[in-house]
Amino acid sequence: MPVLSTQLLVIGGGSTGLGVAWDACLRGLKVVLVEQGDLGQGTSGRYHGLLHSGGRYVISDPTSACDCAVENRVLRQIVPHTIEDTGGLFLATPTDPIDFPDRWFAACQELGVSAEEITTAEALRLEPALNPRISRVFRVQDGSLDSFDLLHTLTAEIKRAGGQVWLRHRVEKLILNGNTIVAAEIRALDTDELLTIGADFFVNATGPWAGQVASLADIKVPIALGKGSMVAMATRPIHTVINRCRPSSDGDIIVPVGTVAVLGTTDVEVQQPTDTTIEPWEVDFLLAQGEILVPQLAYQRPLRAWAGVRPLYRPTTGELGETRELPRSQIILDHADRDGLQGLISVFSGKLTIFRLMAEQVMDLVCKQMNIAAVCHTAETPLTMTSRSFYKLPDRLAKLEVTTSHDLPQVVCECELVTRLAIEEALRFASTLDLDEVRRELRLGMGPCQAGFCAFRAAGIAHELAPTAPASGGLTPFLEERWRGMVPLGWGHTLRQMELTRRIYLELLQTHSLPEPTK
Amino acid sequence: MNLPLFTTDLCLKCNICTAACPVAAVTDLFPGPKFVGPQAERYRHPRLSMPDVSVDWCSGCGICSRVCPHGVAVAEINILAKGRLTKERHTPLRDQLIAHPELLGRIASPIAPVANTSIHLRPARWLLEKTIGISRHAPIPTFTRIPLRKRFRDRCFDTPLDIKHDIDHTVAFFHGCSSNYYEPELGEQTIAILERLGYEVVIPPQICCGLPLQSNGLFDAARRHAQANITWLAPFAKQGIPIVGTSTSCTLMLKHDYRTILGIRGEDVETIATSTYDFFEFLTIFVKNEINRIKFNSLHARALYHPPCKLRNHGIGAPALSILRQIPELQLHLSESECCGAGGTYGMKLEKFPVAYEVGQGLFNQISQLELDFVICDSETCRWWIAKHTGLPVYHPLEIMARAMDIQP
Ligand SMILES: Cc1cc2nc3c(=O)[nH]c(=O)nc-3n(C[C@H](O)[C@H](O)[C@H](O)COP(=O)(O)OP(=O)(O)OC[C@H]3O[C@@H](n4cnc5c(N)ncnc54)[C@H](O)[C@@H]3O)c2cc1C
Numbered sequence: 001m002p003v004l005s006t007q008l009l010v011i012g013g014g015s016t017g018l019g020v021a022w023d024a025c026l027r028g029l030k031v032v033l034v035e036q037g038d039l040g041q042g043t044s045g046r047y048h049g050l051l052h053s054g055g056r057y058v059i060s061d062p063t064s065a066c067d068c069a070v071e072n073r074v075l076r077q078i079v080p081h082t083i084e085d086t087g088g089l090f091l092a093t094p095t096d097p098i099d100f101p102d103r104w105f106a107a108c109q110e111l112g113v114s115a116e117e118i119t120t121a122e123a124l125r126l127e128p129a130l131n132p133r134i135s136r137v138f139r140v141q142d143g144s145l146d147s148f149d150l151l152h153t154l155t156a157e158i159k160r161a162g163g164q165v166w167l168r169h170r171v172e173k174l175i176l177n178g179n180t181i182v183a184a185e186i187r188a189l190d191t192d193e194l195l196t197i198g199a200d201f202f203v204n205a206t207g208p209w210a211g212q213v214a215s216l217a218d219i220k221v222p223i224a225l226g227k228g229s230m231v232a233m234a235t236r237p238i239h240t241v242i243n244r245c246r247p248s249s250d251g252d253i254i255v256p257v258g259t260v261a262v263l264g265t266t267d268v269e270v271q272q273p274t275d276t277t278i279e280p281w282e283v284d285f286l287l288a289q290g291e292i293l294v295p296q297l298a299y300q301r302p303l304r305a306w307a308g309v310r311p312l313y314r315p316t317t318g319e320l321g322e323t324r325e326l327p328r329s330q331i332i333l334d335h336a337d338r339d340g341l342q343g344l345i346s347v348f349s350g351k352l353t354i355f356r357l358m359a360e361q362v363m364d365l366v367c368k369q370m371n372i373a374a375v376c377h378t379a380e381t382p383l384t385m386t387s388r389s390f391y392k393l394p395d396r397l398a399k400l401e402v403t404t405s406h407d408l409p410q411v412v413c414e415c416e417l418v419t420r421l422a423i424e425e426a427l428r429f430a431s432t433l434d435l436d437e438v439r440r441e442l443r444l445g446m447g448p449c450q451a452g453f454c455a456f457r458a459a460g461i462a463h464e465l466a467p468t469a470p471a472s473g474g475l476t477p478f479l480e481e482r483w484r485g486m487v488p489l490g491w492g493h494t495l496r497q498m499e500l501t502r503r504i505y506l507e508l509l510q511t512h513s514l515p516e517p518t519k
Numbered sequence: 520m521n522l523p524l525f526t527t528d529l530c531l532k533c534n535i536c537t538a539a540c541p542v543a544a545v546t547d548l549f550p551g552p553k554f555v556g557p558q559a560e561r562y563r564h565p566r567l568s569m570p571d572v573s574v575d576w577c578s579g580c581g582i583c584s585r586v587c588p589h590g591v592a593v594a595e596i597n598i599l600a601k602g603r604l605t606k607e608r609h610t611p612l613r614d615q616l617i618a619h620p621e622l623l624g625r626i627a628s629p630i631a632p633v634a635n636t637s638i639h640l641r642p643a644r645w646l647l648e649k650t651i652g653i654s655r656h657a658p659i660p661t662f663t664r665i666p667l668r669k670r671f672r673d674r675c676f677d678t679p680l681d682i683k684h685d686i687d688h689t690v691a692f693f694h695g696c697s698s699n700y701y702e703p704e705l706g707e708q709t710i711a712i713l714e715r716l717g718y719e720v721v722i723p724p725q726i727c728c729g730l731p732l733q734s735n736g737l738f739d740a741a742r743r744h745a746q747a748n749i750t751w752l753a754p755f756a757k758q759g760i761p762i763v764g765t766s767t768s769c770t771l772m773l774k775h776d777y778r779t780i781l782g783i784r785g786e787d788v789e790t791i792a793t794s795t796y797d798f799f800e801f802l803t804i805f806v807k808n809e810i811n812r813i814k815f816n817s818l819h820a821r822a823l824y825h826p827p828c829k830l831r832n833h834g835i836g837a838p839a840l841s842i843l844r845q846i847p848e849l850q851l852h853l854s855e856s857e858c859c860g861a862g863g864t865y866g867m868k869l870e871k872f873p874v875a876y877e878v879g880q881g882l883f884n885q886i887s888q889l890e891l892d893f894v895i896c897d898s899e900t901c902r903w904w905i906a907k908h909t910g911l912p913v914y915h916p917l918e919i920m921a922r923a924m925d926i927q928p
Contacts, residue, residue, distance in 0.1 A: 234528050235561050259561045301528035394570030397562035401571050405547035414532060414558055447561075449532040496589070497531055 005198035006032045006164075008366065009184055010205055011171045011213055013037075014044035015147065015352045017205035018154040018165075019359030019378075025161035026381060027363060027374035032197060033163065034186055036170035039151040040440050043207045044352060046276070046308035048230055048264045049257035050241060051075060051143035052353040053088055055115060058107035060248050064329045064351070069113045071354045072141055074379050078356075081388035082149040086256055088142025088241035089123060090115070091134045093292060096246040101136045104245055108138075115140050129237040129294050142241035144257045146391065147352060148440050153383050168432075174202070174217040180342040181217060190432065201366055202344045208273035208311040210348040219339050221346055226310040227275060228265035229282040231489070234301040234448045236261045237294050239393070244293065251289030259393070259416065259447060260303060263290040267310075276307040278488040301493035303448060304485030311348045330358045334365055342369075412461070413454035415447020423461050433462045433469060435478040450482040452501030456509065476511055522779060523595035530557035530591045536583035541858040542576060545877040549576035552583035556596040563600070568607050574600045578862030578875065579734050580828040595780055598733065605736025613651040617864040618735040621727035624662060624700025631664040654872035658907035660701040660899070667699045667706040668722060674710070675722045679758040682721055689719045690801070691755040693764035693773065696727050697899040704928040708921040709765050709798060715924065716806050721760075724751040728769040733780060734863050745777045745788075753787040756794035761805070765798045765917060767830040767897045768863065774833065797830065797897075798917055799838035810842060815923035817847035820892040824916070825854035825882060825905065827898035839897060839916035846923045852889055856882035859896070861904035876908065883908050895919055 010021045013035025021033040039045070054069035076083060092101045108115040115138045123137040124130055155165050166186075173185035175196070183198040206213045211223040236256045244252035255262045263286045268279070283305055290297045313331040330350030335341040347362045360376040367374055396417045400409050410420040426438045435458055438444050444458060445451030459475045479501075486498045505511045530553065537543055537551035549555070555574040562570055574597055583593035605614075616623070627634040637643055644655035653659075668675060674692075676682055682689060690713060698706035710720045729744035752762055752773075764770040773795040777783045802810055826837040843851060860879030865871050886894060886909045894913040896902050902913040921928070 239564055239566065296525075299525055299528075392567060393564045394562050394567055397559055398570035400550075401573060402548070408547050411550075411554075414554065415561075417558075417562075448528075448530065453532050453534070493528055500531055500533070 003195045003197070004032070006030045007200045007370075008032070008203065009034070009197055009199035009201070010203045011184070012042070012204065012206035012209070013039060013151070013155075013165065013167065014042040014205065014207050015150060015154075015355035016044075016207065016347055016350070016358055017203070018151060018158065019355040020203050020205055020347070020362050021158050021163055021165070022154050022161075023356075023359040023363045023376060023378050024366070025158055025163045026377040027367065027372070029372070029374075031158065031163040032166065032199070033158065034166045034169040034171055034184075034197075036168065036189065038167055038434070038437050038440060039155060040148050042209075042273075043308045043310070044147050044151060045440060046306055047147055047352055048228075048253070048308075049144045049147070049255045049262055050253065050353070051083055051145040052351060053115075053140040053142045054111070054113040055088065055090055055104075055108060055138075055140040055142070056243060056248060056253075058111055058113055059104060061329055062107070062111055064354075065107075065111050065113055067329075067354045067357055068351065069111070069141075071357050072143070074356060075145070075353070076143070076390075078378070078381065079145075079150060079153060079383045080390050081384065082146050082153065083390055084144045084146075084256070084392065085390045086142060086144050086240050088140040088243060089127070089130075090138040090140060090243045090245040091123070091130065091293060092136040092245040093131065094133060094135055096244065100247065101138070101245050105138060108140075113140070127238050127240055127242070129296050130242070131293055131295055136245065138245065140243075142243070144241065144255050145352065146258060148443075149391070150352075152441060157383055171213060171216065174213075174344075176217065176341075179340055181344050200343070201370055203362060203366065204344060204346040205348070205362075207348050208309040210311055210346050212273075214335075214346055217335075217341060217344060219335055219341060219344075221333065222314045223348070224312045224314045225270050225273060225275070226312055227268045227270045227307050228310060229268075229278050229286065229305060229307040230262050230264035231283060231286045231290075231305045232260040232262045232303045233297065234260065234303040234493075236393075237296055237300060242293050251286050254290055254293060256393075258443065263287065263297075270309060273309050273311075276309065278305045278307055280488065283488050301448065302489045303494065304450065304482075305488040306485055313349060330354065330361070332358070332361055332365065334369075336369065412457045413442075413444045413447065413451075415449055415454075416443040416445070418442045418444045418454070420461060423458055424465065427462055427465050433466050433474065435459065435462065435474045436481060439478070445478070445482060449497060449501065450486055451479060452497065452504060455479055455482075455505070475505075476514065479505055479511070522782075523592035523599060524560065526590060526592045527557040527560045527596060529589045531589050533588065535586050535588060536591075536593050539582050539586045539857070541580060541582065541860070541878045542578050542874060546576065546874045549573060549874075552577065552593045552597060555600065556583070556593045557591055559600070560596055563603070569600070569604050572604060575604060576871070576874070577601065578858075578860070578865040578871075578878070580858045580862060581832040582828065582857055585831060592779070598780055601736040602733070602738040603736075606738070610735070610737065611652065613653055613868065614735040614864075615737070616651065617653070617867055618731040618737055618740070619727070620696040620731055621700070624666065624696055627662040628664060628666055628700055631662040635661045648869055652869040653867050654869045656876070656907075657867040657872055658903040659867075660697070660903055663700060663703045665703065667694055667703040670703060670707065671710065671722060674720060675724070677724055679721075679755050679760055682719070684719045686758060686760060688717055689721060689760050690763045691723045691752065691760050692720050693725060693728075693752070693762050693769055693795070694722065695764060695766040695769040697766055702899065705765060705915055705918065708917055708926055708928055709763075711926045712917060712921055712924065713763070715926065716802070716809055721755075723755050723762075728772040729781075730768050730772050730776070731864050733772075733776065734865070738781065742781050742783065745772070745781050745783055748773070749777070749783065749787050749791060752791050756787075756790045760794070761801060762791065762795045763798055763801045764795065765897070765915060766899055767797055767827055767833065768900075770795050770797050771829050771832055797833060797835065797838065799842060799897075800833070800835050803838045803841060810845070813845070813924065815846045815920075816925060818849045818919070818923055820848075821850045821852070821890065822919070823852040823854055823886055823889060823891050823894050825856070825859060825894060825896045825901070827896055827901045828858050830897050839895075839920075842920055843895065843916055846919065849919070849923075852891070854882060855885055858882075859901045859905050861900050863900050866904055875904075879904065879908060886911065
């Protein structure tokens with residue numbers, strides 16, 4: 001018996017799912033979205049941070065290039081506060097194919113991807129840390145986009161528009177009536193309760209899990225999983241996105257995101273969406289490739305490494321051979337058409353940059369099937385009530401400047417400048433007193449010391465707000481997650497930082513012998 | 520990228536520098552050296568304006584860099600940030616003024632008696648405070664009528680080639696602004712001591728080392744001063760003539776700041792850096808045996824020795840101590856404070872004065888409890904500051920040494 005029924009049930013709370021839910025809200029549909037983890041726990045929280053100009057796809061995937069170029073402009077209008085207008089450069093080094101830049105530039109012009117050649121002297125004036133031996137440089141409209149901010153904004157807007165977003169709820173069963181999906185069985189992970197939601201239509205937006213979720217309805221969606229690893233540097237040596245101007249390959253981009261600069265990526269086939277272990281060679285490779293573009297990286301501190309998993313559509317027979325490069329552009333599967341199953345669309349792959357477009361395409365299809373005439377409004381609806389400007393790196397610091405000692409902010413996380421007030425507010429609105437959730441919202445513990453000096457402070461604040469919960473609430477898992485990201489970089493600066501932190505918690509504070517937090 | 524900025528990545532966030540910072544200890548308006556240093560640096564975008572001004576509260580004492588267990592050049596990062604701040608904002612007339620001690624000296628010394636009486640008059644101090652923000656409680660030095668260079672015209676040489684004597688027993692004296700315009704007696708005694716020890720003292724051409732400019736964030740001007748000094752001093756250094764100075768902050772500029780903070784590169788600046796010595800450092804290295812053989816007169820007095828921050832930043836210990844300890848009957852106490860608060864021109868500023876004074880409180884208390892005859896300190900601005908706030912005479916250690924060697928000022 002369904003406990004709730006709605007018009008549309010969206011499965012997956014990444015950028016795609018939230019985008020679909022938001023689009024549906026604007027079209028006037030009743031929407032519920034379920035996400036098994038917290039916001040940003042999937043690929044959307046582990047991505048590279050690039051707001052694509054389209055430049056990276058002009059040769060390999062012209063359609064994606066055009067989509068990116070258009071959506072780049074749209075997102076700058078509707079979510080400017082999540083974007084840093086870094087601009088981007090494409091650099092050719094002397095070892096790259098000599099004819100490529102001309103081909104690439106011609107393709108940009110043909111596809112309407114804005115690009116302009118500048119002299120290497122100009123490039124070095126803009127970014128003095130670049131390798132002075134670069135041979136050609138083009139300027140593009142890249143930016144960086146904070147996905148946590150985007151996901152939080154989307155969630156807030158969906159809720160404001162009357163939609164529901166359920167975190168820590170996992171779809172475990174899809175219930176069919178004949179050849180139509182009618183309901184989903186959902187486990188509330190905090191309480192282990194099972195509930196059923198009935199809906200007129202279902203969208204499977206579970207990214208690398210899309211195959212698994214489709215199989216709940218006995219549908220085969222063959223997906224290959226490609227793990228991409230990234231390394232964040234503790235400080236930004238460059239403030240513009242740096243791409244390598246050569247046929248797209250691994251390790252050819254550095255993105256300044258927030259306080260860090262992210263080197264990426266690799267591409268390794270894995271079996272599970274949760275398979276995100278970093279191999280030593282990946283780190284070595286990314287750092288070596290990064291140094292070709294920005295030599296001083298050799299002397300800088302890598303902060304942490306992590307990986308995200310790309311779902312790549314791999315139909316068993318048909319157009320695409322196994323050996324060919326699998327498309328990274330968005331895949332939208334209409335299961336009525338494809339499998340004779342009514343009421344379900346799967347959407348995955350693509351890019352965060354084009355999440356809005358993907359959602360529009362999905363919702364157009366949904367509306368057609370549901371016979372609803374509503375049209376898409378997301379492209380012209382700013383996501384926040386007030387118009388905000390682009391995010392700027394110095395903002396957080398500027399906000400903490402005081403002129404009298406009366407309004408001194410209490411800075412809890414000194415690296416990322418998170419105040420006590422902000423943490424208290426986040427905890428009050430959070431669904432659980434989970435430090436990791438606070439981290440994703442505020443960047444708590446994401447700076448150079450990786451929570452070494454703020455975790456215990458934040459745990460203390462959480463305890464003040466919920467005195468009955470154990471004071472250790474979530475401290476150990478929070479710290480272990482931080483250390484997991486440092487282990488692949490366990491030498492030099494990073495190792496010393498990690499060991500200092502580990503000695504503080506494991507020996508001085510004995511956190512490993514604290515009682516486990518109860519759910 | 521400037522060298523110190525690379526060390527931001529070394530910061531382990533331990534906060535030892537914050538705990539040791541004398542300024543953060545007395546005012547909440549300074550969030551501490553780590554906060555405005557390696558931490559804030561991550562948020563400063565080279566193409567956007569500086570988001571923070573609180574780095575301006577840094578007095579530049581350099582304790583943070585000394586205590587950092589992991590090699591972060593905290594003080595250097597902060598002074599670079601101050602330089603950026605000054606470049607972006609308008610520099611107050613006051614800062615321009617106090618950053619040019621040499622210019623002031625040159626203008627005022629011909630009219631020294633008038634200048635001295637008028638500038639130290641109460642209404643004048645009041646006016647200076649109200650109009651341009653120089654605290655009326657801060658010490659202002661007195662100008663001399665005859666600068667050191669005029670007194671020793673015969674020892675001024677433009678190039679080492681002009682020197683007729685034994686190069687191996689020649690030192691080049693970097694007198695700085697204070698010995699030239701404010702305390703020429705100190706310069707006279709320096710020359711006398713060195714001559715007594717068998718050295719010929721030559722005075723190369725020079726201008727203000729540039730530290731007051733640098734501390735006030737006026738980097739371009741500081742760099743011009745540095746370049747001029749490098750051009751003038753390099754021929755002496757290259758001849759193997761040691762450059763000796765009695766102002767610990769000037770010599771630190773020559774040794775360290777020209778390269779590390781002003782970012783000047785090249786053979787000349789390197790040679791100068793390795794040829795420059797603090798006066799007592801020079802004595803303890805080059806004439807150790809001669810000094811040991813000196814029979815110092817006894818000096819029946821109780822004194823406190825306060826090694827200034829800039830001397831500590833040389834990383835040479837306190838070489839004056841070993842010599843002062845040879846003086847019979849001089850009862851020496853050691854300062855228990857890291858910093859007297861003066862911070863060069865820092866304490867002169869109206870808004871900074873209360874902070875600077877508070878920083879010095881520990882030292883002033885110790886001094887008043889000990890019932891001393893005088894205080895000893897190598898740095899001129901610290902001496903003027905301590906004298907003003909304790910009422911005691913404060914001497915350069917070389918003045919005490921001269922006295923114990925029967926050298927009269
Ligand atoms: C290494 C890497 C780098 C990238 N870099 C960029 C970039 O720089 N720029 C760019 O534009 N794009 C980039 N992308 C692509 C971008 O990250 C993705 O296109 C985007 O994040 C996909 O979002 P999504 O919502 O489809 O998937 P996800 O973010 O993975 O969301 C799927 C969600 O579904 C949830 N879920 C799964 N199963 C269930 C279930 N049974 N019940 C409930 N919920 C479930 C998961 O928990 C997850 O949160 C990158 C991708 C990778 C892998």
